Amino acid sequence: MENSTNKKNELLKGALLFRNVLWSLGGKVLPIAVALFAIPVLIGKLGDARFGLLSIIWVIIGFASFLDLGLGRAAVKFISEKIGLNKEEDIPGIFGVAWLIILCIGSLLGVMLFFCDELLVQQVFEIEEHLHEQARLSVIYTAIALPFVFSNSVFSAVFKAYQEFKTLAWIQGSNSILNYLAPLLVLVYTDQFSVVIASLVFLKVATFAVYLGILVTVRKNLFHFDFSKIKKSVKPLLLFGGWASVSNVVSPLLDYFDRFLIASVITVAAVTYYATPLDILVKISAIFVSVVTVLFPAISNAVVHDKKRSGQLMRGGMEATACFSFPILLFIAFFSFEILELWINTELAAESMMVLQVFCVGYYLKSLTYIPYAFLHGFNKPDIAAKIHLFELAVYAIILYLLASAYGILGAAIAHSARLFMDYLLMSIYADRQFSGNKNFQKFYGMAFLSAGAITLSFLVESFEIRLMLFPVIVVIFALVMWKYQLSGEVKGFFKSPTIFR
Secondary structure (H helix, E strand, O other): OOHHHHHHHHHHOOOHHHHHHHHHHHEEEEEEEHHHHHHHHHHHHHHHHHHHHHHHHHHHHHHHOOOOOOOOOOOEEEHHHHOOOOOOHHHHHHHHHHHHHHHHHHHHHHHHHHHHHHHHHHHOOOOOHHHHHHHHHHHHHHHHHHHHHHHHHHHHHHHHOOOOOHHHHHHHHHHHHHHHHHHHHHHOOOOHHHHHHHHHHHHHHHHHHHHHHHHHHHHHHOOOHHHHHHHHHHHHHHHHHHHHHHHHHHHHHHHHHHHHHHHOOOOOHHHHHHHHHHHHHHHHHHHHHHHHHHHHHHHHHHHOOHHHHHHHHHHHHHHHHHHHHHHHHHHHHOOOOHHHHHHHHHHHHHHHHHHHHHHHHHHHHHHHHHHHHHHHOOOOOOHHHHHHHHHHHHHHHHHHHHHHHHHHHHHHHHHHHHHHHHHHHHHHHHHHHHOOOOOOOOHHHHHHHHHHHHHHHOOOOOHHHHHHHHHHHHHHHHHHHHHHEEEEEHHHHHHHHHHHHO
């Protein structure tokens, strides 16, 4: 019992969590850097048509996380919870149910894709006739990969629950990097597109084998399934996963619905001026998720045996996310024109500069929203988060239509950021209610809104030289205010002591 208690407490130590955030961050940043190098080369070697098809294959494989009925996140939640309750003997049942169901989903979708190959190639996608056979083989190969891709989401849940993010970063980071490099390597020897996709299938199967090999070696008890315990785990997993999947489906609608409305209400060409700056922040947001990816299993662990510690994790998570996201988004807002001009061209920069600045305000608040969202899931309240998202979808559709019709893409950007502001408020309020009225999240409102206000200064300052001088001043003021009035002793300790990196 003492060893179990030590283990669950060890998994909640701030130094471990901070190191794991860095590992999680590294596993996301390096693949982005590789992608920036590899994608232009792949476009040049494959051509527009075949690269477009490769992009669709990537989307199909990547979309597995949205079609797993929320079971990957549910597995993280309940395995972490059992660790916190010293009931690790129940973990094989949770793991077994999640893997069985998700394997069935992946296999079913794989079979459907397998038999729809000709339909997709000949009718759904506009593919040049000479590429039909290669495209058809590519769809078949992708269908074969799906059961392995779906299984990997449950396997990774075990590593997250046990805070083994170093191992996870190596596996997922390598998989993501090779996702771009494997096609390049194949194209050195052959220009057959189906062989390029076969290399991706081999990569997914190899990743599955690595996960399985480590789990069988290190956590062999996971595979000692007890039917009675498996049966007991079905209902809570499906209930949690069902509500989580509602958010998984609604969230992309909230993020992409505006593009379709702009094409309808304004023009299709306007979508480019709107979506390009938005895509920058969507990619940047993937980096901010590193904090909550590590915190979610820790929260799920702490909430069942140490509610005080869960409150500390909440505060530390908000502080760390703010320190991390504010300077990045302030920089993008202050130098929005220069960034867009350098990346695309002067014409787009002139049209999209203010759109990007407005998005920076909203996405700063979105970065903070990840923490209360994780807490609602950690407290086993995914239904609240899902209902908030459904409510926002209805309100957002009306606001977006009105503002886009009146003010064009800038109005649409304002509506998008207003929705993110509403999301932050609602998630914070309902997460605080899980602490019996203790307004932990709402206490951060002052700092959140002051720093969001600082980002809006980018709207007012036109001179590049003034912006160049003002940016470091605001960052220093932000850092001093956070250090003096906001940061907890635990978070300050991370910045003071180099021992956390050991």
